[in-house]
Amino acid sequence: MERSSSSKSSERYIRCATIADIPAIVALINEADQVYRAIIPPELWREPFVTKERLLQEWAEREYLVAMDGGEVVGVVCWEVIGPAAYLGRLFVHPSRQRQGIGRSLLETVESKAKRAGCRLISLIVNPKATWAVRFYEKHGYIKGEMDELGKWAEAIRERLPQGSDWMVMVNKHGGS
Secondary structure, three states, X not given: OEOOOXXXXXXXXXXXXXXXXXXXXXHHHHHHHHHHHHOOOXXXXXXXXXXXXXXXXXXXXXXXXXXXXXXXXXXXXXXXXXXXXXXXXXXXXXXXXOOXXXXXXXXXXXXXHHHHOOOOEEEXXXXXXXXXXXXXHHHOOOEXXXXXXXXXXHHHHHOOOXXXXXXXXXXXXXXXX
C-alpha cells in the first residue's frame, strides 16, 4: 500500500503526515478510540482521547504516517527511534475501514522504516483487555515483552504508559515481519 505519490484518486497509499492532516488525524483517533470505552475504567476515560495540541507536542519527536484512500485519511500510526529500538504508537484505522489491510500496511511501513533506521527491536504498548489489538499484533510477530528487555530505553517507554490502567509491552525482536 505504500506509495510515494500523493494523488487524490481512489487509490490507497501511505505517506508521511503533514500539519494539514492534524484535524483529520485527531478526528480519526477519537472516533476509532471509542471501542476502548468498554475496557477503560470510567474514571480514567479521557474525552477527547487526543487533541490537536497533544498531537502538536508529539510532532517533533515522532513521525506520523497516514493511510489515504480517495483523498481521505483512513488510518494513522506514529513511531520514533529510541536507542536501538523503535517505538510504535497510535495505530488506528477508521472503524468503517477496518479489516481491509490498512492496519497491516501501516504496521509493515513502520517496520520497514525501523529496519532501515537500524532498529533491532520494535516495541509498543497495548491494553491486554483489547484482545482484538493483542491478536492483531501477535498475528504480525509481536510477543508479550518485559520492560527489562528494553534496558535503559524502558524508562522512555514507561513514560508513555497511561496511568492507572493495565498495559502490556509487546515487542517484535526481528525489527519487522
